[in-house]
Amino acid sequence: MKELWRETWEADPPVNSHIIDDPTALVPGFNLPRCEWCLLNRFRSATARCAASLYQWGYTDNPLCICQDTQSMSHIINDCPVNKFEGGLSALHTASDSTREWLAKFTAYAKEERPPQYLNKPPRPTQPRTLSGTGKGR
Numbered sequence: 001m002k003e004l005w006r007e008t009w010e011a012d013p014p015v016n017s018h019i020i021d022d023p024t025a026l027v028p029g030f031n032l033p034r035c036e037w038c039l040l041n042r043f044r045s046a047t048a049r050c051a052a053s054l055y056q057w058g059y060t061d062n063p064l065c066i067c068q069d070t071q072s073m074s075h076i077i078n079d080c081p082v083n084k085f086e087g088g089l090s091a092l093h094t095a096s097d098s099t100r101e102w103l104a105k106f107t108a109y110a111k112e113e114r115p116p117q118y119l120n121k122p123p124r125p126t127q128p129r130t131l132s133g134t135g136k137g138r
Contacts, residue, residue: 015046019093029095035107036100043092046073 002024009023020027029040042048051071055063065071067081078088085092085102092099 016044016089019044019090027095028093029099032095032100032103033107036103039103039106040092040095040099043073043077043089048073050076 005024006022009017017023027044029037032040039048047053050073051060051065052063052075053072054060063070065075065080065082069075069079071080074089076083077085077092085099092102
């Protein structure tokens with residue numbers, strides 16, 4: 001079974017597969033809390049609710065990061081002067097203590113439903129939710 005998985009992986013490698021040495025082995029961070037584990041894997045797979053994705057999916061009118069560049073998962077990790085992770089994706093993949101601290105910031109903001117481009121901004125005041133476009137509460 002492992003050999004079949006390895007052959008499938010090599011025949012059609014996923015995004016960022018270069019960070020995985022053995023696709024049949026557990027990757028670093030497997031023991032992280034679920035929220036951080038999921039976020040780490042979203043960065044590994046370059047798939048998450050960043051501004052560029054939300055824009056592409058029609059959920060926002062703005063694909064820009066707080067630094068005014070297009071906010072992709074790669075941008076957040078590698079290029080953003082506000083939020084980048086030193087060492088990029090390869091370093092993030094190791095699930096080191098610094099990775100865990102950095103991910104914890106994102107998960108804390110995710111619980112407040114704040115997009116990652118505002119990671120270094122103070123929390124916004126809580127406002128009652130409204131039904132989409134009606135201005136009326138739930």
